[in-house]
Amino acid sequence: MKFAREVFVLVSLACLVLAKYEGYQVWRITPKTEKQIEWLHYIEENMGEEFDFWTGVSKIPGNPVDIMVQPNRQTNLRMLLKQEKLDLDIMINDVNTLVTNQMDEILERRRANRQSVGTRLDNFDYNAYHTYEEIQQWVADMASENSDIIEPFLLGYSCEGREINGFRIRGTGSQNPYPKAVWFEGGIHAREWISPATVMGFTHKLIEEYRSDDDLVLRMFDNIDWYIVPSLNPDGYHYTWTNDRLWRKTRSKYVGEACTGTDPNRNWPFQWGGVGTSPFSCSEIYHGPSALSEIEVFNVVEFLRDRWYEGQDFLMFIDWHSYSQVIIAPWSYLDSNPRTDDYQDQMDMAKAMSDAILATSLKVYGMGAGAEILYPAAGSSKDFGYAAVPVNPWDYTSGGMGAKYSYTVELRDTGEYGFLLPEDQIQDTYDEIHAAVRAIGDRLLTEIGA
Numbered sequence: 001m002k003f004a005r006e007v008f009v010l011v012s013l014a015c016l017v018l019a020k021y022e023g024y025q026v027w028r029i030t031p032k033t034e035k036q037i038e039w040l041h042y043i044e045e046n047m048g049e050e051f052d053f054w055t056g057v058s059k060i061p062g063n064p065v066d067i068m069v070q071p072n073r074q075t076n077l078r079m080l081l082k083q084e085k086l087d088l089d090i091m092i093n094d095v096n097t098l099v100t101n102q103m104d105e106i107l108e109r110r111r112a113n114r115q116s117v118g119t120r121l122d123n124f125d126y127n128a129y130h131t132y133e134e135i136q137q138w139v140a141d142m143a144s145e146n147s148d149i150i151e152p153f154l155l156g157y158s159c160e161g162r163e164i165n166g167f168r169i170r171g172t173g174s175q176n177p178y179p180k181a182v183w184f185e186g187g188i189h190a191r192e193w194i195s196p197a198t199v200m201g202f203t204h205k206l207i208e209e210y211r212s213d214d215d216l217v218l219r220m221f222d223n224i225d226w227y228i229v230p231s232l233n234p235d236g237y238h239y240t241w242t243n244d245r246l247w248r249k250t251r252s253k254y255v256g257e258a259c260t261g262t263d264p265n266r267n268w269p270f271q272w273g274g275v276g277t278s279p280f281s282c283s284e285i286y287h288g289p290s291a292l293s294e295i296e297v298f299n300v301v302e303f304l305r306d307r308w309y310e311g312q313d314f315l316m317f318i319d320w321h322s323y324s325q326v327i328i329a330p331w332s333y334l335d336s337n338p339r340t341d342d343y344q345d346q347m348d349m350a351k352a353m354s355d356a357i358l359a360t361s362l363k364v365y366g367m368g369a370g371a372e373i374l375y376p377a378a379g380s381s382k383d384f385g386y387a388a389v390p391v392n393p394w395d396y397t398s399g400g401m402g403a404k405y406s407y408t409v410e411l412r413d414t415g416e417y418g419f420l421l422p423e424d425q426i427q428d429t430y431d432e433i434h435a436a437v438r439a440i441g442d443r444l445l446t447e448i449g450a
């Protein structure tokens, strides 16, 4: 009965989605000169409430920018682009049709084969997108079926009261009470559905390899703790299933503010409120009323500082996003000279990841320091991951986690579907990232001498 009701809700709300994106298009603009780049950045900064930038403006001439444009703004933007001598390519001609067709397909499959998207682990379909409830069930099932190596934890609750669950993987051969650790979080941006799907997919593959005594994975799990939270923005993610497939932010709403939602990836405490963030609640990059105003982000900071206080060092922090296939290192808050002291090692690690991906699927992932390849964005997770832990670790409003290897990884694709990546690309995505995570494991083991 519960399932039938859920289908009904999804079907009825699919019509809502249908209404919302009628006539919307995604345009690709490729600036060739510094002046054109600066102009696009100006539009991004000042008209961010009218145009939804699906990708950030790159500082590198020739790199494209994708913008979703509502119908009544298309003539206006066309004129502006003409004045700047900028051409446009239409990447998605009809956002509404794409959203509606995909949702219809997903609902149809769920109706036809309830088992394939069931919550039992043996039936879990890694090549399908899952609701938030199913992802939480997966976390619980993985933990109970692998209780020798997986310890679940409740990270906390979302703004609307949903549980945010994750788990820690630690091999049975682990000797150290506080091994070095890796933090992986998915789904901080609600519409980036490939992120939780990828995190679940590669985690499943690693567990299978551990069970078949794969030498590298045995050493990875025995010498390093792997903390995994597949879906960090439950309210936003739920909303993408029920109301608005392209919702990005959280679902918090503050007194006196016109719009709902804060960008959780501008809400981290390190350098909160700086360049590349917005004080306006209707912006897609609204930084929130204060650092850590978003309980989902607060939960992570509190959890990680607790682990640190217990004696655990984080070597790596990755926030999995989509799209554009790029591995982005700190700093993102600094407008000039954004390379960190660990830049070369960070790029060597990123190169190992991208080589592994290329060898697996022939997909190309770029890399660089945040504000060197994109315009700055303060208060992001990758800067928090890298910034040093403050003298007082209980001061959540400053510093970070001191993880040498901290990244934002933008997964597939490069814009053909953008956030609307079809389900038939899920497996290829988690396969290539699985190879990247093995490469990470290999390098980290060498680095800690294990």
Ligand SMILES: [Zn+2]
Pocket (backbone or CB within 6 Å): 189, 192, 321, 322
């Ligand atoms: Zn994102």
